[in-house]
């Protein structure tokens with residue numbers, strides 16, 4: 165079945181055809197690890213996870229790469245200001261290397277809690293300084309760079325189609341920003357390598373042919389995607405904010421270096437909003453996955469919530485919407501569990517429902533409509549065994565981990581524990597009448613004690 169995906173380069177739905185027979189290259193711009201990820205960032209990774217699962221559902225083998233930006237992403241996307249890592253390090257009172265490690269671990273844990281498939285390749289910017297320097301050297305040899313007092317810059321006027329992804333109006337930008345150009349030749353020029361500030365030692369800095377310093381933010385993605393995929397690969401993803409600067413500049417670099425525009429498809433996840441504004445790490449006021457868990461929300465309820473909105477529309481977060489998602493997820497789990505309990509034989513997924521679900525996910529990941537198919541399946545008159553088998557198949561894409569869900573263990577009140585303990589002591593003292601009376605008292609409270617070789621267990625009746 166054809167897969168239609170919205171390609172932001174051509175600004176239209178295109179039929180997806182892999183560039184190679186053996187794998188599909190999928191590169192997703194990763195987090196800048198100066199703080200915890202917020203649930204907005206995680207929405208983008210959830211969209212990418214569903215994309216990967218959809219490709220796999222269609223029989224493709226995906227080579228999925230996520231990078232970790234642990235150096236070079238400046239506070240301003242216009243290559244000004246402090247490195248977010250150095251700033252985060254000061255705020256946390258820890259070294260930049262330590263916060264990078266700590267927030268990378270936390271990020272991977274978040275992906276795991278949301279049941280995202282780990283990429284085959286994780287790669288971090290600071291492990292690939294040599295590759296980035298080599299990349300810049302090639303661009304320099306090809307005549308696309310110039311050097312200013314603070315770094316090596318990419319001269320965007322050398323490329324006729326610079327900014328095509330974002331449909332940038334370059335003349336307008338030049339006119340508007342001329343005053344703030346500094347040493348840059350064009351408003352859209354960007355840093356490939358920044359020099360360490362004179363007289364200062366940064367925590368993260370390296371020698372290079374141009375001087376001691378650190379790579380610009382965009383070069384890591386061009387260098388690492390070429391290394392782990394190819395200079396020209398299938399699908400490149402990120403959040404919608406990456407379109408005008410980060411992805412535009414990645415394309416410029418790769419085109420200058422290899423003469424290809426990096427990826428065949430450019431796909432972007434739209435923002436999670438809060439109070440009608442973008443949820444943002446830099447604003448300091450954001451919700452983490454842990455914040456939701458602290459409010460007794462299941463991380464997979466957030467996954468469900470994200471599935472209810474198309475990735476190309478913004479989603480406004482509210483606690484009401486999350487609670488509704490948690491209720492819906494729980495209903496689905498209860499349904500699934502009851503089918504699993506009734507199904508005495510294994511069955512094949514229903515072909516008609518599977519085809520409809522497949523059609524929706526292949527229509528540019530229309531998960532809201534795919535979820536509607538799920539609920540129709542739940543209400544259908546199919547046998548429990550077939551419903552379960554069909555939903556198992558769908559869950560390969562939904563990623564709600566239905567198979568592994570267990571009803572939470574009931575919490576046994578202290579009073580019941582205390583009675584059971586008294587009964588244990590009565591038995592130890594061979595006071596059988598008292599032990600029996602206590603057993604009856606426990607039954608009246610709705611609990612059964614069982615004496616086992618290893619002690620006793622208490623179960624609700």
Ligand SMILES: Nc1ncnc2c1ncn2[C@@H]1O[C@H](COP(=O)(O)OP(=O)(O)OP(=O)(O)O)[C@@H](O)[C@H]1O
Nearest residue numbers: 195196204205208402403435436442443444445446
């Ligand atoms: N509110 C949001 N909703 C969805 N995706 C987002 C949101 N904010 C950022 N993203 C995406 O999350 C991914 C990780 O971004 P990154 O860690 O670089 O965030 P950041 O730019 O440092 O943080 P912020 O923009 O929140 O200050 C990127 O693909 C980015 O486009």
Ligand SMILES: [Zn+2]
Nearest residue numbers: 193194385410
């Ligand atoms: Zn990137």
